[in-house]
Amino acid sequence: MIYLFGASGHAKVIIESLELSGMPVGGIRDDNPAIKKLLEYEVSTQFPLAFDAQRDEVIVSIGNNRIRKKIVNFNSFNYATVTHPSAVLSKRSRIGKGTVVMAGVSVNSGAQIGDHVILNTNCSIDHDCLLEDYVHISPNAALAGDVTVGEGTHIGIGACVIQGIRIGRWCTIGAGAVIIQDIPDGSTVVGNPGRIIKTDNINEG
Numbered sequence: 001m002i003y004l005f006g007a008s009g010h011a012k013v014i015i016e017s018l019e020l021s022g023m024p025v026g027g028i029r030d031d032n033p034a035i036k037k038l039l040e041y042e043v044s045t046q047f048p049l050a051f052d053a054q055r056d057e058v059i060v061s062i063g064n065n066r067i068r069k070k071i072v073n074f075n076s077f078n079y080a081t082v083t084h085p086s087a088v089l090s091k092r093s094r095i096g097k098g099t100v101v102m103a104g105v106s107v108n109s110g111a112q113i114g115d116h117v118i119l120n121t122n123c124s125i126d127h128d129c130l131l132e133d134y135v136h137i138s139p140n141a142a143l144a145g146d147v148t149v150g151e152g153t154h155i156g157i158g159a160c161v162i163q164g165i166r167i168g169r170w171c172t173i174g175a176g177a178v179i180i181q182d183i184p185d186g187s188t189v190v191g192n193p194g195r196i197i198k199t200d201n202i203n204e205g
Helices: 009-020 065-073
Strands: 002-005 025-029 041-044 057-060 187-190 195-199
Touching (some): 002 009, 057 065
Parallel strands (some): 002 025, 025 041
Antiparallel strands (some): 187 195
């Protein structure tokens, strides 16, 4: 049985992927006591009594990369990997634990996807890319071959990254940005071509 930690719009998409894959949802946990239901599922501030930490699996169904990492760091669950049936994954790719792969995603040969990553609707990850843990690739974003994306980085909707680029840890790549040069840790990047508008200290990442 798979349980979700986080009752959000992101959780709705994960639930439907699970349903289409024939994987039963055991329950949903969220720290907000005001949330009582998501879709047809009851929501509680604790997992139900039927939850067995040794047997059952969890997906952290929260889109915020830092919060997702914090939850994983403070809990020792068994983590599931969820893939929508329409996603196309190379048999020579690797998908880490806790990662969710949404509808229409393509992951090509030699790509290495870390733990607790979000590959959102219709994004494309080409050959030999490396995505570290807690990355989020937004809908319709495209990574050409041999791109590296550091831990916790968020690639915005419709962004494009040319081949061989290295993007650092805990960066934010804006919607529609076109990345044609390497990006250092903690950078916020917008535009075409992408330009750095801010650089943050990532010690708390």
